[in-house]
Amino acid sequence: MSLSVPDLNLRIIAPVLIVAISALVVLLGELVTSSAQKRGLGYASLVGLLAAGGAAMGLWDAHAVAFREMVRADNFGVFLTLTILAGAVLCILLSFDFTRAHRIETGEYYALILFSVTGMLLMVTAADLIIIFLALELLSLPLYILAAFKREDERSLEAGLKYFLLGAFSSAFFLYGIALVYGATGTTNLARIAASAPSEMLLIGAGLLLVGFAFKVALVPFHWWTPDVYEGAPTTITAFMSVAVKAAAFGAFLRAFLVALPALAMDWRVVLAIIAVLTMTLGNVAALLQANIKRMLAYSSIAHAGYILIALVAMGGAGVSAALFYLLAYTLTNLGAFGAVIALGEGERERLNVSDYGGLARMQPLLAAMLTVFMLSLAGFPPFAGFVGKFLIFGAAVQNGWAWLAVVGVLNSLVSVYFYLRPVVAMYMSEPVEGWGAPRVAPLVALALVLALIGVIALGVFPAPAIALAAGGLGR
Amino acid sequence: MIPLPFYLLLAAALFCIGLFGALARRNAIAILMGIELMLNAVNINLIAFWRYIQPAAPTWDLAGQIFALFVITLAAAEAAIALALVIAIYRSRDTVNVEEVDLMKW
């Protein structure tokens, strides 16, 4: 009998560690800061995230595994790590003034975001179902709290409770799926699962894994929580959830299904294709008549999950890189859109109804133009990031013989233009509504918006470098 | 040795009981208990699988066992958060009935 020391390669999980440590620092900092100093904790979080980003860049082309093949540093993971960190940075930039206005400016707020980011980063680098499950929970638990963070707001509490109950419920299925996969193959390592023979039990396990992932990325019919939670949660958290959770969960989803279960692809591809159609269609149709902008963006995020799922169905290098590019484009665009909503808030009041956006083009022409760009990008309008993303995904589907799925996607993105343009039409083509002053945009929010805008336009007009990075590939 | 399917059936039955509890009860705490039952049912699965995959005990591949321990820890963390949420809801709404927590709807 021999004791082997596990291959502790801390460099590979350096981004995760840095974020985790900054989360702890911020949490401790909460104890020693006065209420006027909470802003500093936000800055500390930013520093931690940027440092993690630097560490992640150092892992580019590292192609290494560590901890008994439980985590893997490949360019796929690094790309998603950077995407998630970018989303988190923008979210924190948006949070400074939002948390103050909504009286939730505490160290825990930032610490919980950082803990959640820790889970996300772990999730996209995990090469083992155990780590994926733990990362999923580490990602989710802080979000349950954050969704309910505005404690005196009943809607926020309700969002937290619903998210928690349904999230825990879906976790149980996910866990059952992992147990069955483990039982069928005798391992939880993704690469070794792929090496073992397919069986009925593995198929059921795969189905339950699918349910777990589908819940996190909000695929029909596991999307029910999304509109309620997105509406109730504080807007900055909604923004964060809508992009970062999606990137992390899709990262693990892609990795699990493409690395561990390619042998069963014949079976799950059809299921996922049908789910993609349902998801896109329900998301877009339900958003059509939605007057509450947060709910509208919630349904829109469901629809976008459907588009990304097409890339998974398409499989292959083209599918993976399309999904990665789309996640990056979607992260910047959606944060921009939510950022504009946040920027337009007045104290604790927010412009939640589409009609609240009337006449803004005259009062805030630049902000209106930005929101227009974000909405057009979400709708897949050229020449913005969303258009290139959709083109890559539909192109990958067409190339891999899923043309009909691309057709449904094209039709859906045409439909989606209508509801995305509704706030735009309100801003440009109706009179200002009573009861709203001229909005003043805080400098940090403006910074976040400008960063997102630059990203959306750059990814739309000069997408080639990002596409090259996204094509870095998935390590097996 | 008791055959593996017996364990699996026990776990499946326990999972379904938990599932029923989670779906049928209105009290948030009771739903939480149902979910905990589901998680523990999976734990039985994990341990049973581990035992039958590694019959020549003891070995150093403890994935199933370790995972079960993680799940237990995690269930505790989930319970902590759930109770905090339920208390916060109870404070503001005077109820722990999830039927009555429905401000936001489709």
Added chain:
Amino acid sequence: MTNYLWLVPALPLAGTIINAIFSRKMPRWLVSIIGVGSVGLSFLVVLTQFIALLDSDEPHRVINVSLYTWIPVSDFKIDVAFLLDPLSAIMLLVVTGVGFLIHVYSVGYMAEDENYGRFFTYLNLFVFSMLILVLGNNYLLMYVGWELVGLCSYLLISFWFHKPAAAAAGKKAFVTTRVGDFGFGLGVLLIFATFGTLNFDQVFHAAPQMFAVGAPVMTIITLLLFAGAVGKSAQLPLYVWLPDAMEGPTPVSALIHAATMVTAGVYMVARSHELFALAPLSSEIVAWTGALTAIFAATIALVQMDLKRVLAYSTISQLGYMFVGVGVAAYGAGIFHLMTHAFFKALLFLAAGSVMHAMGGVIDMRRLGGLRGIMRWTYLTFFAAALAIAGVPLFSGFFSKDEILAAAFGSGHIVLWAIGLLTAGLTAFYVFRAFFLTFHGAPRWETEHATRPTGHASQDAQHAAVHPHESPAVMTVPLAILAVLAALGGFVGMPSVMGHNWIAEFFHPVFGAHEAHLPPLTEWLLMGASVAAGLVGIATAYWFYLARPEIPVRLAARWSGIYDLLWHKYWVDEIYSALLVEPGRRLAMWLWQSVDVGTVDGFANGLGRTVAGASRVLRGWQTGYARAYALMMLIGTVIVIGWLMLR
């Protein structure tokens, strides 16, 4: 020389950006200089490119200018690259040239508008989008321009959004053209799937090698592309948006109808001619759609009383001609007609706008008349345009229309030719009807004012303000330039029996040198027939509306069924509404109410937050949903597992 090609779209884009950001802080004259100047400079650049193209010999007249790699896709890349060849050069001249004149005219027309800067921002963006569409050397870039044009048309048509009709018209244009866009988008995807590339030269090179004439794939691709053209170029059955589009400011109508937007479809078909050549069935469908649209819209135009509406239906009809041209493989003729049409249709619209300007917004021909003496320039230029569209010999429309009809006849499509001939007669009639009703006869605006019953205070106020006057020089000079072009522009493409067809030769590098020559006698006879049709139309209009004005009234009474049918535009809008719009709305409502029950819907939206607070209490009594969600998720899980196990 082609190093400067990128400036062509870049200048209007710069104009857009500058005006979008600074127009509120800049004086109007600066906004005008930037808005008009950017397009003017762009036109000058186009001229230099055009001259360079003329100087080079034929094989060197197709130039690809790649700026940078846009989207790399597996083995190949899609560039942001421009294609300069005779086809795009002519389109560029039309877009920037006519566009420039319309910009100049707008300075006068929009002088009073409070959103002057916004207007020029959109207008420049529109020109930019159209230039991208025309210049792109691959289908994806063309699609970008295509979508942007649609967006701009929406913005511009509903520019006066406080007018409900304008807002509705913008929406209608957007919705309707998107039906076609869906086809175009699918066509592009299918091209990508078939050829693995979207670059024009690669696709056109590969297509004849991979497919025989009549291959089903080519037919499907071309039909999908044509679906896009039907939407953008307002052909049957998607034409319904164009007549309403005149709710926008008149320069916008001129821009949409003449220089940009609607010509996109014709251009795209002409650009894809290598594909259409492999799909005879699609070409046949293109030609027939064009012919039917031409006569359909022309009959509607016969009875309309709104001057701009007459012109709108005339545009649809003339676009039909162009599709007949490209459908019978006379691509050069189609584009030639596109060019002459841009001249005379822009002129007609701008002149109509001048009338509207003078009459304080009145556009109903029953309240015009007798403006000949008051608006000398407008009158003369409108007359030139009317002669051109009616196909009076030596005016531009004569040459281009004749070339299309000759091509239709020559390719054996006698029925298409006959429809075209009939349409030519109808065209001459409705244009001169509009001309006579607007400028000749007794003025009807004063008399109507005198006899109008009381009780229409606002209407009366508007009438009292009518003091017809000639428009300022900034508006009449563009009219005059366009009149010269409309009159003489046709001489670049004279039929072979009369002289040298320069433009057809210019197109050789693009369309090849295979135009069919009819025997001279046949050609003269065809020409005679179309001239005769035009003259009969003009004479009838004169007879009906100046000599014997009671005849049309009698006819309308005698044939009231037909008159009603035409007056209501064959009830197409109503039919669409009943068949498509209403069920669609119902479906959406149903989905909303069943999938989306009891949202923060009616209550929170309509009655405000107070009621929402009260309804909150009521909703508290309703059954909870978190468990319902869980149940749905369980059902979903069972279905997923069941599917995986059973198949």
